[in-house]
Amino acid sequence: MSLRSxxxxxxxxxxxxEQGVTVLIGAFAFLLFIGLVTGWLGPTxxxxxxxxxxxxxxxxxxxxxxxxxxxxxxxxxxxxxxVGAYGAALMSGNTSPIAGDYLPVFGLVVALILAxxxxxxxxxxxxxxxxxxLAIASLGLAExxxxxxxxxxxxxxxxxxxxxxxxxxxxxxxxxxFPSAMPGLEILIIPGSPIVLxxxxxxxxxxxxLVLALAGGSYAVLKRAHRSPWGRVLRTIRSDEDLARxxxxxxxxxxxxxxxxxxxxxxxAGVFYAHLNLYVSPGDLxxxxxxxxxxAVILGGSGSNRGALFGGIIVVAIREGTxxxxxxxxxxxxSPVRYxxxxxxxxxxxxxxxGVIIILVMRFRPQGVLPPQRxxxxxxxxxxxxxxxxxxxxxxxxxxxxxx
Amino acid sequence: MALLEYLAxxxxxxxxxxxxxxxxxxxYSIADFANFAxxxxxxVGAYGAFVTFGAIGGITGGILSLPLGFFIALLVGMVVxxxxxxxxxxxxxxxxxxxxxxxxxxxxxxxxVYRAIIQMGFGADFTRYDLPTLRPIEWLIPYGIRITEHDVxxxxxAAVLVVGLHLLLQHTDLGRKMRAMADNPDLARVSGIRTDxxxxxxxxxxxxxxxxxxxxxxxxxxxxxxxxxxxxxxxxxAVILGGIGSVYGxxxxxxxxxxxxxxxxxxxxxxxxxxxGSYVPYVPDSVGITIGIEYANAIAFVxxxxxxxxxxxxxxxxxxxx
Numbered sequence: 001m002s003l004r005s006x007x008x009x010x011x012x013x014x015x016x017x018e019q020g021v022t023v024l025i026g027a028f029a030f031l032l033f034i035g036l037v038t039g040w041l042g043p044t045x046x047x048x049x050x051x052x053x054x055x056x057x058x059x060x061x062x063x064x065x066x067x068x069x070x071x072x073x074x075x076x077x078x079x080x081x082x083v084g085a086y087g088a089a090l091m092s093g094n095t096s097p098i099a100g101d102y103l104p105v106f107g108l109v110v111a112l113i114l115a116x117x118x119x120x121x122x123x124x125x126x127x128x129x130x131x132x133x134l135a136i137a138s139l140g141l142a143e144x145x146x147x148x149x150x151x152x153x154x155x156x157x158x159x160x161x162x163x164x165x166x167x168x169x170x171x172x173x174x175x176x177x178f179p180s181a182m183p184g185l186e187i188l189i190i191p192g193s194p195i196v197l198x199x200x201x202x203x204x205x206x207x208x209x210l211v212l213a214l215a216g217g218s219y220a221v222l223k224r225a226h227r228s229p230w231g232r233v234l235r236t237i238r239s240d241e242d243l244a245r246x247x248x249x250x251x252x253x254x255x256x257x258x259x260x261x262x263x264x265x266x267x268x269a270g271v272f273y274a275h276l277n278l279y280v281s282p283g284d285l286x287x288x289x290x291x292x293x294x295x296a297v298i299l300g301g302s303g304s305n306r307g308a309l310f311g312g313i314i315v316v317a318i319r320e321g322t323x324x325x326x327x328x329x330x331x332x333x334x335s336p337v338r339y340x341x342x343x344x345x346x347x348x349x350x351x352x353x354x355g356v357i358i359i360l361v362m363r364f365r366p367q368g369v370l371p372p373q374r375x376x377x378x379x380x381x382x383x384x385x386x387x388x389x390x391x392x393x394x395x396x397x398x399x400x401x402x403x404x
Numbered sequence: 405m406a407l408l409e410y411l412a413x414x415x416x417x418x419x420x421x422x423x424x425x426x427x428x429x430x431x432y433s434i435a436d437f438a439n440f441a442x443x444x445x446x447x448v449g450a451y452g453a454f455v456t457f458g459a460i461g462g463i464t465g466g467i468l469s470l471p472l473g474f475f476i477a478l479l480v481g482m483v484v485x486x487x488x489x490x491x492x493x494x495x496x497x498x499x500x501x502x503x504x505x506x507x508x509x510x511x512x513x514x515x516x517v518y519r520a521i522i523q524m525g526f527g528a529d530f531t532r533y534d535l536p537t538l539r540p541i542e543w544l545i546p547y548g549i550r551i552t553e554h555d556v557x558x559x560x561x562a563a564v565l566v567v568g569l570h571l572l573l574q575h576t577d578l579g580r581k582m583r584a585m586a587d588n589p590d591l592a593r594v595s596g597i598r599t600d601x602x603x604x605x606x607x608x609x610x611x612x613x614x615x616x617x618x619x620x621x622x623x624x625x626x627x628x629x630x631x632x633x634x635x636x637x638x639x640x641x642a643v644i645l646g647g648i649g650s651v652y653g654x655x656x657x658x659x660x661x662x663x664x665x666x667x668x669x670x671x672x673x674x675x676x677x678x679x680x681g682s683y684v685p686y687v688p689d690s691v692g693i694t695i696g697i698e699y700a701n702a703i704a705f706v707x708x709x710x711x712x713x714x715x716x717x718x719x720x721x722x723x724x725x726x
Contacts, residue, residue: 132438132508136438137709141705144706298509348524352517356517358513359513362509363499366506
């Protein structure tokens with residue numbers, strides 16, 4: 001509460017949930033910083049996690065442009081993610097059964113084309129369907145895609161997956177040799193635990209730069225699209241499709257455009273994943289990925305891009321955070337203290353957390369933690385400037401509590 | 405010859421799908437949302453029976469090589485599924501005010517919670533009921549049919565349950581109320597039907613049958629925390645094929661999808677136009693439809709989408725029966 005009296009118009013312009021999230025992110029960043037300085041968290045691993053968070057943010061942006069803008073319940077996120085990853089891997093990986101060893105940029109183009117084709121293939125039959133049928137049908141078609149990737153060995157290498165994927169910057173001038181050209185550094189902040197920055201660190205740094213560029217680009221495009229007349233039609237479709245049709249809009253065509261746009265962004269995330277992980281397998285098309293992304297979007301607030309970003313970070317925190325539980329040892333006994341691992345498997349704990357979050361959000365805050373703020377009467381928008389006073393308009397109603 | 409065997413397997417698998425799809429359809433029409441936790445409700449029933457059977461063991465006697473203890477375990481499994489589903493409805497679905505899409509998303513969360521808890525208790529590995537593995541029934545082998553007495557038990561029990569439900573729906577007051585409510589909930593409410601109670605009964609019947617389906621799925625294959633979730637989309641395909649909201653459609657759709665699923669290998673046995681390739685370049689000589697058993701589920705999903713497109717109300721139509 002003392003933070004609320006802090007000066008600055010920016011802070012005063014935030015709603016309570018926004019302030020809460022800001023404090024939370026600040027605290028989390030501080031914790032990570034402490035972890036980095038003390039050497040408890042390796043800088044390379046840290047960057048890997050940042051890259052993963054960026055990837056989930058990208059996936060959430062993609063889903064948000066389908067569900068948040070247009071109201072399409074797409075349950076085939078994993079298929080587009082997987083097609084993006086496989087498109088990149090099959091073009092550039094050296095165990096690829098069809099092409100292999102092409103430049104990663106080429107893989108990116110192929111992945112985007114594949115995703116666009118798949119989006120049209122899935123969209124044509126499903127986008128006419130009622131909302132809940134669309135969910136079931138798209139989940140079914142995503143499973144078909146997964147089965148094809150798993151079983152068509154001569155095309156995809158089957159369950160063995162594709163290995164030997166180069167880094168994304170392979171073949172680029174300067175950047176290709178950047179990691180090996182950079183000197184190894186050793187920073188000593190706390191005596192005894194130096195922070196080592198070797199070539200894998202620089203490689204991870206490049207990956208983070210890549211995902212930031214992809215996510216930043218997508219964000220800019222989506223923000224522009226959201227404000228454009230095109231985005232307004234999408235929001236009209238979301239709130240009342242019959243109205244949009246009555247206004248003479250071809251809603252099916254608009255839905256398809258929105259679906260393809262979102263799917264391309266999801267495929268971008270897949271391409272990044274292939275070059276981050278350097279290995280893809282049919283397991284990457286598991287429906288659980290779809291549900292992770294849904295959690296991110298619902299938790300963040302449907303229709304809100306910063307919400308999608310926040311949700312993406314939380315999902316990665318759950319995914320990666322639960323990994324550490326494997327290493328936690330609990331002391332047992334008194335005089336000869338023994339240390340035993342936790343008495344249960346961690347994988348189900350992750351699933352439990354995701355499930356509980358879905359239920360709690362839908363029960364207590366169905367609009368998400370950071371719902372769209374700059375929209376006067378949802379989903380129409382007043383876009384430009386933020387409202388002058390924090391306690392005006394629809395925000396208080398959305399937040400469900402007043403400011404004082 | 406192989407055809408008979410596939411048909412027999414199809415009948416057994418269909419029985420399991422039918423048990424799952426009736427509940428999904430009932431809850432779709434009466435509670436008004438696509439319950440993604442239904443598959444995991446089946447898993448709950450299967451593990452409920454697993455624990456019970458492990459505790460009481462095979463009480464001697466029994467029919468079709470299944471000890472009496474197994475039928476007790478089956479009942480307990482059904483009851484466990486019902487209790488879990490009703491409690492979930494009371495503390496999670498009932499207080500929600502988010503519309504049918506919100507309910508759908510919530511039910512995914514519920515599914516994860518069920519599965520996670522089962523996986524914590526029993527691990528992620530496959531297990532099976534402590535029953536001896538049976539040899540196929542002797543006198544059927546000459547016909548090329550290889551099914552065990554357990555399979556026969558599955559079909560008979562499923563048939564008994566479905567006929568029981570049919571009698572309930574057609575010949576009792578409660579059944580009439582349920583059909584009325586599935587038809588038009590608002591009209592049912594203003595006619596003085598206590599819709600809350602009908603909804604509760606729908607949950608009890610749906611989860612009970614799902615529990616039975618889960619127990620049989622464990623008997624037919626194996627038990628694993630993902631068993632129900634893996635079956636969920638096939639059950640959705642069956643329900644959509646039959647027409648959402650129609651119990652009889654669900655039975656028919658479940659039967660057809662189960663059959664198609666088990667008949668998939670036939671496709672690769674058929675050799676169409678064997679010489680086709682010698683006339684047309686780039687086509688292999690034997691153009692059989694080489695879709696293997698690994699695509700059995702994919703076929704069900706494609707049928708589902710096709711039905712949604714051509715006849716969204718399903719083959720049993722809309723508004724007939726409960």
